[in-house]
Amino acid sequence: TQMEHAGMVLDVSHLNDECFDEVVAHATRPFVASHSNSRVVCGVKRNLTDDQFRTIRDMGGIVGLNYCSEFLSNDATDETAADVTFDQLAAHIEHWLDLGGEDVIALGGDWDGAAVPGFLSDVSKMPEFQNMLSRHFGKTVMQKLCSDNALAFFERY
Structure with missing residues (x-):
C-alpha cells in the first residue's frame, strides 16, 4: 500500500503464486504483469x-x-530458443483473448539476456512482428497489443 500511496505501479511478473495472492489481498489499485505469459499454454x-x-x-x-x-x-x-514459432507465441495471446483480455494484453519483451525466438531476435524485427500480429489477429488487436492498451493504462494511473 505504501507503493500505491507513492503513485508507483506494482509489477507482479517475478512473484510466485503466494506473493501474487498477497498483492491481491492488499492492492487497492490496478497492477501489472509487465512480462508474463499463460501458464495454461x-x-x-x-x-x-x-x-x-x-x-x-x-x-x-x-x-x-x-x-x-x-x-x-x-x-x-536455450539451445532451441530461436526455433520457437510465431504460432507458439500467438497461442498465449489467443488464450488471453478467450479470457476477455483484448484490452489487457500488451507487449512486455524480456530482451535483457533471455533467449528469444528468432523472429524476435532484436528490436529491428518489430515491424515484421507487428505485421504478423496484424495478419493473425487483425489490425485493431495488433494496435491494442502494441501500444493502445499500455498507453491507456498509464494514462488512467
Whole structure:
C-alpha cells in the first residue's frame, strides 16, 4: 500500500503464486504483469494462471507478453530458443483473448539476456512482428497489443 500511496505501479511478473495472492489481498489499485505469459499454454510457474490473469483484468491492470522462449513453449531450451514459432507465441495471446483480455494484453519483451525466438531476435524485427500480429489477429488487436492498451493504462494511473 505504501507503493500505491507513492503513485508507483506494482509489477507482479517475478512473484510466485503466494506473493501474487498477497498483492491481491492488499492492492487497492490496478497492477501489472509487465512480462508474463499463460501458464495454461506453457506450464512454467513463472507464467500466470488463468485466475491470476482474470484478477489483473478485473482490477484494470495490464499483462505484457514475455518473449523468453522457455516461457512461450514447454519444449524450448536455450539451445532451441530461436526455433520457437510465431504460432507458439500467438497461442498465449489467443488464450488471453478467450479470457476477455483484448484490452489487457500488451507487449512486455524480456530482451535483457533471455533467449528469444528468432523472429524476435532484436528490436529491428518489430515491424515484421507487428505485421504478423496484424495478419493473425487483425489490425485493431495488433494496435491494442502494441501500444493502445499500455498507453491507456498509464494514462488512467
